[in-house]
Amino acid sequence: MTRVAIIGAHGKIAQQLMRVLYDRGDDFIGIVREDDHADDVYRFGGEGVTLDIEHAEPDAIARAYEDADAIVFSAGAGPGSGVARKRTVDFEGSVKAQRAAELAGIRRFVQVSAMGMDDPVADDADESWKAYVEAKRDADVELRASxxxxxxxxxxxxxxxxxxxxxxxxxRVSRGAIPREDVAKVIAAVLATPSTIHTQFELVSGSTPIDEAVAGVASAES
Known part of the structure; x- marks a missing residue:
């Protein structure tokens, strides 16, 4: 049984992931900003921890990872948040979560990013979108260098x-859509597939079963 700490556990992908982990017999900690969100984690069958990663220091985040085997970073400032919060949550939150994993002695770290984050952003793009792309891109760069x-x-x-x-x-895949439930199942498959370590990939709906697709990326990247 794997114990997974999920940062941003109130998000829609994370909620799907908690269902998948519960069905697989894995244990999980859901790290959320508000007490009522922590109650939701308990209802999913996990342990809820209230902690605001935007303002918490890495040592406090490390304590929230208690006995975890792996970290999933699925937090984000979300639609409607300002430019500043894209930086403090999507980038700085990820960096602090990474540092916390190092402090806690947890090596496995899965980050939910987004397609096309390394592509140039148009000069006339919305400032909030620019901030989002920069934050996600820089968080991924930081993680790859860790x-x-x-x-x-x-x-x-x-x-x-x-x-x-x-x-x-x-x-790289062509632009497309994917249900959050399938993203969650891919994350769970990644956690169960050590050969996916040090891989980065895009995903959309397709025609290949998830476990086969994850194994294929792992072997292609090895």
Whole structure:
């Protein structure tokens, strides 16, 4: 049984992930900003921890990882948040979570990013979008430069549709959409596949079963 600490556990991907982990018999800690969100984690079958990563120091985050085997960073400032919070949550939150993993002696770190984060941003793009891309891109750069056993998962447009269990995964894929349920199942498969360490990939809905697709990326990257 694996014990997973999920940062940003109130988010829609994280909630799907908690369902998947529970069904697999894994244990999880859901790190959230508010007490009522922590109560939701307990209802999913995990342990809820209230902690605001935007303002917490790495040592406090490390304590929240108690006995975890792996970290999943799925936090984000979210739509409607200002430019400043894109930096303090999506980038600085990730960096602090990475430092906390090092302090806690936890090597496995899976980060939920987004498709196309390394692509140039148009000069006339919305400032909030620019800030989002810069924050996600820089967080990924920081993680790739770390000594952690990282994997970066970059889904396409996210939907609330039921998962199909079928995906397309590669370093780069054509623009497309994917249900959050399938993203969660991919994260769970990544956690169970050590050969995905030090891989970064994009994913959208496709025609390949998730476990096969994850294994294919791992072997292609090895």
């Amino acid at each position: 000594d952690l056993d990282w994997t970066i998962v970059r889904p396409g447009s996210l939907t609330l549709d039921d998962g199909t269990g079928l995906v397309e995964i590669a370093q």
